[in-house]
Amino acid sequence: MQDATAEDLDLISLTQLRQVANQSPQPYRLHLQVESRLEKTTSAGSPFFEVKLVDAADSLVWRIFDNNPLFADAAKLARNAFIQLAGQWVDGKYGIEPRQVQMRLLTEDETSTLLLGDPDLASRQQADYADILAFIESLRDPRLLKLCLLFLERHGERFRRTGAARKNHHARRGGLVEHVAQMMRCASAVAAVYPQLNRDLMIAGVLFHDCGKLWENVYAESGFTMPYNLTAEMLGHIPLGLELVNKLWRDMMEDPAAAGWAALEPASEVVRLHLLHLIAAHHGSLEFGSPVLPKTPEAIALHHVDNIDAKLEMFRRGYASSKELGPGIYEKFPPWPVNIVAPLPSVPPPQGEGVS
Structure with a gap:
């Protein structure tokens, strides 16, 4: 040639x-x-x-x-x-x-041109980031709203070039934005079905559950490589996320506007602890890296929302890249332990009242 x-x-x-x-x-x-x-x-x-x-x-x-x-x-x-x-x-x-x-x-x-990424992927990630902003702006708790906006103000650019993982799911530049946006959609839907859940806490918990990955899975500013670094290697994204949220919270509480929150219920310290618990418990079990087990309804719901989105992304990747062993049967892929089978076509949800 x-x-x-x-x-x-x-x-x-x-x-x-x-x-x-x-x-x-x-x-x-x-x-x-x-x-x-x-x-x-x-x-x-x-x-x-x-x-x-x-x-x-x-x-x-x-x-x-x-x-x-x-x-x-x-x-x-x-x-x-x-x-x-x-x-x-x-x-x-x-x-x-x-x-x-x-x-x-x-x-x-x-x-x-290459660094701009695939046009379709870039367009989807831009839409996902817009959805994240919309979910945050819908928060009614002024403390969680301020905290989320402060995070995006300080770390938004880094957030937009971070992957959700190195290998298993959303392992690409901007993958964390995709993961968080879809989790917010799911968390909002779950909170609508289970009104005892605190929706504001769920949305904020989704934003922050993997925020430590801004150091563990961040891509280079001008490339598609995900370098290793000593901080992430020695601590991991859960401790880093707890540290980041604590720092943002302390800075937020020094703002003059925080004085107006003294009479809010629950108290600010309780809200902070509940948010930190979502980060600490989101892996769901000790053997998978959570320092504590889920102890609140929001913690267990967030864990499952996270797991659903990660697993369904693995299936999407499997259908796109695995060998077809037979009609509708695809070869297993790491870390999935078995071959996967093509799903039935999706069906639009029913319209009208009285459908359960």
Whole structure:
């Protein structure tokens, strides 16, 4: 394949590639960032490189063996470099991989375009952030309203580039915004069905339950890599979230407006403790990292809302990327322990009164 024809190939994302890749070679080019490059050795003692490549929504491991014409070029790949890979793509022995591939660095304009992310994904995340603002502005407790707005004022930009996880769900730049927005929709619906739940506390708890991930799962300002850092590694997102909310709360209570809240019931200190409990208990059990078990209705509801959204996102990813083993049967994927089955088509909710 010559350079001229390489640039003529359709430019697609990793997500799009997963949807079309099979055992037959297919010509495409992809714009990607190098997250890591590891040098390894085969069982026969031959060297090879394992390069993790990422874009706005997905990742791919590319293995370059010593008989590959690009082996020497791969040895020079720098972490965080932006590259184009153009060639024939197949779903082979090591997963999706390029063959007869050409590689070059991206231009500044190409890099800027890549960093904007997939247009559809960027549009959805923008809508999700707008929904988060709308839910926050609907809060009636002035303390929780002020606290949520203070968080977005100080950390909104960082929030918008944080993933909800490294691997399992919403593991992409902006994924935490998607996760929080959908959880708020679910929490609001649950609170409408169970009016004994404090809706304001639920909405604020959703916003803050993973706020420690702004340090544990934050993406670089100008890239799709999620670097590790000592603070997150040694503490984890739950203690970090508790510390952040405590700091925001103290700062908020120093505002002159806080003097007007002295007569509110429940007392501000009680509200603070209930909010902190939602953060501390949202994993639901000690073995999954919660320092305490859920002890309030809002805590158990928030835990299940979090779990529902995370699990359904795993299924969405599984349908989009797993191999179809048979009609409607898809291969299991980490961390899901079993194969998954295609769902029935969704049905619009019934209209009218008297339907339960």
